[in-house]
Amino acid sequence: MADFPLSIPKPGKIGGTFLWAGIINGPVRSRRLGVSLGLNIVPPRSKLCTMDCPYCECGFNTPKTDGARWPSPDLVADALGKTLDGLDARPDWITFAGNGEPTMHPRFPGVVDRVLATRDARAPDARVGILCNGLGAGKPAIREALNRLDARMMKLDPGPPDRVNGVAYDRELLVRNYAGLRDLTVQAMVVEGPGWSGASDEEVAVWLSYLRRIQPSALQIYSLDREPADQAITRVARDRLLEIADRARGAIHGSVEVF
Numbered sequence: 001m002a003d004f005p006l007s008i009p010k011p012g013k014i015g016g017t018f019l020w021a022g023i024i025n026g027p028v029r030s031r032r033l034g035v036s037l038g039l040n041i042v043p044p045r046s047k048l049c050t051m052d053c054p055y056c057e058c059g060f061n062t063p064k065t066d067g068a069r070w071p072s073p074d075l076v077a078d079a080l081g082k083t084l085d086g087l088d089a090r091p092d093w094i095t096f097a098g099n100g101e102p103t104m105h106p107r108f109p110g111v112v113d114r115v116l117a118t119r120d121a122r123a124p125d126a127r128v129g130i131l132c133n134g135l136g137a138g139k140p141a142i143r144e145a146l147n148r149l150d151a152r153m154m155k156l157d158p159g160p161p162d163r164v165n166g167v168a169y170d171r172e173l174l175v176r177n178y179a180g181l182r183d184l185t186v187q188a189m190v191v192e193g194p195g196w197s198g199a200s201d202e203e204v205a206v207w208l209s210y211l212r213r214i215q216p217s218a219l220q221i222y223s224l225d226r227e228p229a230d231q232a233i234t235r236v237a238r239d240r241l242l243e244i245a246d247r248a249r250g251a252i253h254g255s256v257e258v259f
């Protein structure tokens, strides 16, 4: 338990990567969520994800640190409750994010239930959301836990999956997984790397073909804002993001925003 400080640490460089230091981060003001308290449920000093995006602000994946454990549902709830009680004002959002993919937690549904109960008791007006890459969302227990949250911000980036997300998954899997989620927001990071561009007409056309089938309630388009894991990854100009957003408005019925 000592591995997880209950204070509100600032993110910092740990072992060469930009990792959150504990379970709770913030409150911080984000471009997409307003005032948000972050929940990191990945074992300490580790970056663990089923993708390995070269643009990730937490750096590339690491091995799980020796001896580090996934925080129990009780420990997460305790850290959240103590933090909420110490704040002058309640946050707008409590967001699962952190050093990797939250649904990898072996007791993810239990963590969700304890976080929702803590929110109900200590900050009933705050909404609980998640930033999730979607690869695990086809498992029934994970899908049902995701659907108990107030918001699901799920990933679908334009570009070849093995380049933009670091793993060669089949995007048909995301289409199937997202069909089981209610009120889905898709978040799309548009970036470029050596020899490929997520902003090219060809890659945007492929991405739109999946978005048409997913039909999210909302689409959020953005580019690099923080230091990427791979320094060769570059941001895409806002004018191009606005052009991509216009094309997306012709493909989905939900709202489309550029951040």
Ligand code: SF4
Pocket: 049, 050, 051, 052, 053, 055, 056, 057, 058, 099, 100, 101, 133, 155, 165
């Ligand atoms: S899915 Fe998210 S946490 Fe995982 S590597 Fe990509 S940006 Fe980082």
